[in-house]
Amino acid sequence: MSFEYTPPKYAQLIAELERRIESGEYPPGSPLPSEHQLMAEFGMARPTVVKALGVLRDHGWIVTHQGKGRFVRGRPAIASTQQVRTGRELLDRKEVQVSSRLLTTGPAEAPNRIASYLGITPKSSVVLRKTLVTRDDEASEVSSTWVPADVAEGTALADSADLKQGVRRYVEAAAGVELDHIIEHVTARNPTPEERDLLDVKASAALLAVYAVACDATGKPWIVVETVLPGDRHELEDAYPIR
Amino acid sequence: MSFEYTPPKYAQLIAELERRIESGEYPPGSPLPSEHQLMAEFGMARPTVVKALGVLRDHGWIVTHQGKGRFVRGRPAIASTQQVRTGRELLDRKEVQVSSRLLTTGPAEAPNRIASYLGITPKSSVVLRKTLVTRDDEASEVSSTWVPADVAEGTALADSADLKQGVRRYVEAAAGVELDHIIEHVTARNPTPEERDLLDVKASAALLAVYAVACDATGKPWIVVETVLPGDRHELEDAYPIR
DNA sequence: TCGGTTAGCTTGACTGACCAAGCTGCCTCT
DNA sequence: AGAGGCAGCTTGGTCAGTCAAGCTAACCGA
Missing domain, CATH: 1.10.10.10 (Winged helix-like DNA-binding domain superfamily/Winged helix DNA-binding domain)
Structure with a gap:
């Protein structure tokens, strides 16, 4: 045959x-x-x-x-124009494959903005994972992932080891959902003191802040990834039809 | 019948x-x-x-x-999530319908970045239209439109009267093309001295700079619209499927 | 009890046929 | 010569039927 x-x-x-x-x-x-x-x-x-x-x-x-x-x-x-969307890349990025340094990992309280995106009350329990990504031996971006505590429970998300798969896989497996789409919010702001040190920029520097909210088919949010990029080193690109 | x-x-x-x-x-x-x-x-x-x-x-x-x-x-x-893409809104915006003040209009030399987007050599002749848009009696954004001089010739784009239709219509009519898609570039930067005065922000403020490049079906660029927004007053949103 | 076979469900791909609707140019009739 | 109509092209929509492939559960024999 x-x-x-x-x-x-x-x-x-x-x-x-x-x-x-x-x-x-x-x-x-x-x-x-x-x-x-x-x-x-x-x-x-x-x-x-x-x-x-x-x-x-x-x-x-x-x-x-x-x-x-x-x-x-x-x-x-x-x-x-090969579409490499920032948000999706963040969700599927494997920490073991990019040169990154784990800064924080474990339980935390959800800040206002993150809680709003996740549809939970501020200061709810979440799991936070913060990493510093370097490119060409230069600090490139600070990336923070927030997942509701009840979802992250029992997964490797709170561990202090580099993730072998993208965050998306862990959440999909743990919660038994299929993540369907991403809503991106982009804004500009000055660095926090911590970001200023990590990224080696001036306090007056302009940073791009990208918030990627991963939702299932019904629109329910599951993950928020915040990425902070120095504006003078980064540019986001996106293409879409006019109609 | x-x-x-x-x-x-x-x-x-x-x-x-x-x-x-x-x-x-x-x-x-x-x-x-x-x-x-x-x-x-x-x-x-x-x-x-x-x-x-x-x-x-x-x-x-x-x-x-x-x-x-x-x-x-x-x-x-x-x-x-009704998609209102920034770039398309800029291309179809009618100046007579938004509270805007015309700052500059007429021939100019293309800056490096704009020339690069338009696929022309730097300092080529272009027509520039710069407006200050206010919302709720507050300066909101500075919007600049660049069109190659040979395209803008004979249109109302170089006039100092508010446009009755979106920029897109003028270019499509003048050049006889159908604009097909938009490529957006987003970055963050500090204001120029002019922008600082117009937007009433500090020199250290973080601004969102959005460049929308309108192309025809073959990918040839025709228009570039730059919009500069204070990061603390604006946020861009975008949704797309994960697959 | 366990394991493999099979019947019957589902969707996927494809065929040849038919009629309707929109466009274009020719051809006839005036 | 001009106007009208018609023939022949195009795509749009629909039908009844065939075969293939994937899934599930019931069945039956070891």
């Missing part, structure tokens, strides 16, 4: 058309072959061709005009 | 299932009726039912497990 995997026909058509668009064979603005032409060339039934073309339209590769045809828009520029 | 519009069957099924999920009739985690049950209840063929369910899956309402069924995730939380 054979374990070869052949992708579905419609997926093969998608891949082939994306290739032709990227190679310039179908330049932006030009019409795609009609459904019947594609049926003949690839030996597929119309619903199969239509399904592939629908995916390409949803992904922004082409536009369709009923009665006229389908036209190339080009490779979706937004997909090519 | 009749001009009544009846939505396609699959769209009706989508709307009905979304309604049932929102009303709690199909709570999160519960299984949806199987394809055959939906076929029977709504009198549709299977491909029609499957098409509707595929859209719901793509939009994040449900998850599907081959062999087990389809399960409710709930109203996509990410869609309900």
